[in-house]
Amino acid sequence: MLDILFRSETEGGHEQVVLCQDRDSGLRAVIAIHSTALGPALGGTRFHAYSGESRPEAAALRDALNLARGMSYKNALAGLAHGGGKAVIIGDPAQDKSEELLLAYGRFVDSLGGRYVTACDVGTYVGDMDVVARTCRWTTGRSPENGGAGDSSVLTAFGVFQGMRAASEYRWGTADLAGRRVAVAGVGKVGHLLVDHLVEAGAEVFVTDVRPEAVERVRTAHPDVVAVSDAEELIRVPDLDVYAPCALGGALSDTTVPVLTASVVCGAANNQLAHPGIGKDLAARGVLYAPDYVVNSGGVIQVADELRGFDFARAKKQATRIHDTTLEIFRLAEREDVPPVTAADRIAEQRMAAGR
Incomplete structure (x- = not known):
């Protein structure tokens, strides 16, 4: 799978890929940063088991790489000052998700110093981002009660x-x-x-x-x-x-x-x-x-606005430009x-x- 990381710009070309493991909580995750050309990479965190795959870790890596590249294009076309990134936590969210695991994940994202800003994706929700935010300042998609934009x-x-x-x-x-x-x-x-x-x-x-x-x-x-x-x-x-x-x-x-x-x-x-x-x-x-x-x-426009102190009217105005x-x-x-x-x-x- 390592050959994927060093392919041409159109196939791979990712700036950074981080493999995360915390034995105490059971965390296994991949954070992929495709581009920071327009600003810090922004993209959600997917929590998925990849149970049908013979090599779940390889499938998670492939998914993170593809999704991160897609976020670079999405953010560029949305007019955001953000590059593209994505994270994948390997596991069944119904069974494996825990407060300890989310806090450990937040520490890994925080260690990147703002190169990657996370949010919700398949298998993660606003409440999860509230937990992640306790150990990571680079977290969006939080609840309004915790200074966030809520459901994107x-x-x-x-x-x-x-x-x-x-x-x-x-x-x-x-x-x-x-x-x-x-x-x-x-x-x-x-x-x-x-x-x-x-x-x-x-x-x-x-x-x-x-x-x-x-x-x-x-x-x-x-x-x-x-x-x-x-x-x-x-x-x-x-x-x-x-x-x-x-x-x-x-x-x-x-x-x-x-x-x-x-x-x-x-x-x-x-x-x-x-x-x-x-x-x-x-x-x-x-x-x-x-x-x-x-x-x-529109969803990434919403969570990106959260970094400025969320203003729904301002975010909606930018989402209108999708037309x-x-x-x-x-x-x-x-x-x-x-x-x-x-x-x-x-x-x-x-x-x-x-x-x-």
Whole structure:
């Protein structure tokens, strides 16, 4: 796995990777810093067991490296003075997470002296960041009671909605989503808030989730929302305008893209493309894809603002700019005849190069 660390800029090129172990608490973690060209690396802490992997440590390292690189691009496109970093704690959060472990993890992050700023990710929550912050000053995503911004899902959903408005403006000549048929796959922390925005905008909304209670919560709040049995059925709903993957990654694959009825894809899930070629496949079918790491950056905008003394209005104003950034990407993609994801990468790389 060490060869990954020293690959070219486009594959690896990480500045620093830290392996953390605390025997007393059972902590095993990887902290990956991809770039500090624009400022201290900022990215969340994932807590995951990798139980299906033959080599969990190798899988965690690979995950941390890929996620850290993605954060460099996300932060650059969000206009933040931050590079990209990510951390992975290896273990089952339901069984292995403890106060002692989180405090030990905080000490490791703090030892980096501010080169990496952490926050929540899969398997970690606001309460966890409150604990980490007791031993690490470079912690965001804390509760309002502890000087933090709280749940970053609020601005994540808002940012996706802004990206969707931009896609609508580019595709149909108006940012107004009234009457558009929008399918939301996954109505958890972010997805159900996105539904709120869509219903308020007058869209016709279809939803699905692996958890029936999540769907029921949405339909209780919005009885006109249509529940669909699963994601496979959702992408086939006739005459969709927009498909919004808001659950796990890899939703856009060789299997799903050919049967997708929507002409726009814009959702909150990370790593939506199952492999790099999917971006070209979507473009070939005439499907407009809003890169996930552009439109879902509202959350990182929120936690970054926390470092300045959180001001929700200020953070929301910056998240509103996701609309303009998304439009810029679509227009560049058209001028250079490349998929939007390629155009987004080029803009981010230009900004990072300028930062260096």
